[in-house]
Amino acid sequence: MIKTLDKNSSIDEIMLTLNDDGAVIIANLVSDNVVDKISKELRPYYDTQGTKFQDDFNGYTTLRLYTVPGKSRASLGLLAHEKVMEIIGAVLLPHCENFQVGSSTAIEIYPGEKDQELHRDDDDYPKRIPGVEWQVSVLWAFDDFTKENGATRLVPNSHDLRNIENVREDDIVQAVMPKGSALIYMGATIHGGGANKSNLPRGCMISTYSLGWLKQEENHFLSIPREVVDSYPDHIRRLLGYQSHGKSLGTYPGVPGGVWPEDD
Numbered sequence: 001m002i003k004t005l006d007k008n009s010s011i012d013e014i015m016l017t018l019n020d021d022g023a024v025i026i027a028n029l030v031s032d033n034v035v036d037k038i039s040k041e042l043r044p045y046y047d048t049q050g051t052k053f054q055d056d057f058n059g060y061t062t063l064r065l066y067t068v069p070g071k072s073r074a075s076l077g078l079l080a081h082e083k084v085m086e087i088i089g090a091v092l093l094p095h096c097e098n099f100q101v102g103s104s105t106a107i108e109i110y111p112g113e114k115d116q117e118l119h120r121d122d123d124d125y126p127k128r129i130p131g132v133e134w135q136v137s138v139l140w141a142f143d144d145f146t147k148e149n150g151a152t153r154l155v156p157n158s159h160d161l162r163n164i165e166n167v168r169e170d171d172i173v174q175a176v177m178p179k180g181s182a183l184i185y186m187g188a189t190i191h192g193g194g195a196n197k198s199n200l201p202r203g204c205m206i207s208t209y210s211l212g213w214l215k216q217e218e219n220h221f222l223s224i225p226r227e228v229v230d231s232y233p234d235h236i237r238r239l240l241g242y243q244s245h246g247k248s249l250g251t252y253p254g255v256p257g258g259v260w261p262e263d264d
């Protein structure tokens with residue numbers, strides 16, 4: 001079982017569970033209106049691009065969109081949600097000066113979809129340091145997540161870096177949770193989307209956050225148009241990667257914190 005806490009739980013209690021189990025659910029962290037607004041903003045994109053990324057990993061009865069912050073302004077509130085920022089900071093800030101969004105993906109799993117292959121979201125990083133998480137994922141439920149409609153499957157405690165080949169079916173639990181809840185799991189926690197055996201789609205958004213000195217999964221500098229980024233508040237631009245790490249990583253001439261001399 002994945003432990004479910006409520007939104008008034010202390011950061012210490014949340015961290016205790018996340019560190020022990022590699023995953024935690026915070027029930028009803030936002031209201032239905034918030035997630036409905038994002039779904040509505042994403043709808044035209046789902047209609048035109050939703051099938052574009054179908055493959056063996058993403059499924060063929062599932063719609064997906066990348067670069068959610070470039071498509072839905074309402075999603076920014078989830079991306080930089082205060083409680084989430086506190087939790088991500090507690091995991092990542094011992095190992096970096098600032099963290100960043102790696103990727104933000106919207107997913108709608110439709111009836112008939114099969115279980116997704118089990119995986120770790122941080123497997124793109126080729127090395128590991130035991131005890132250091134490269135990233136944390138936050139999955140927001142845009143519908144009630146049930147066993148029938150494909151609630152995410154997870155292996156509790158699998159951030160211990162166990163071999164994924166050794167996972168047995170009865171090690172897997174499902175993240176059953178109401179709409180508006182957040183499932184937070186470590187980058188190294190083994191998981192995958194579930195089969196949808198209901199007759200309605202199951203929607204969500206997953207944002208990953210990584211150590212500020214790692215390469216981001218998604219290239220926001222290319223995927224979000226400059227004028228869109230310019231219209232976003234400073235803390236969002238920073239989260240998306242418009243920020244250096246320390247004095248030299250990712251600097252740009254003339255940007256405070258940059259070390260390059262400004263052009264004359």
Ligand SMILES: O=C(O)CCC(=O)C(=O)O
Pocket residue numbers: 107109116121150151152153191192193194204
């Ligand atoms: O849709 C889900 O429940 C999980 C999807 C997932 O883990 C992924 O695509 O990386």
Ligand SMILES: [Fe+2]
Pocket residue numbers: 119120121191192
């Ligand atoms: Fe995943």
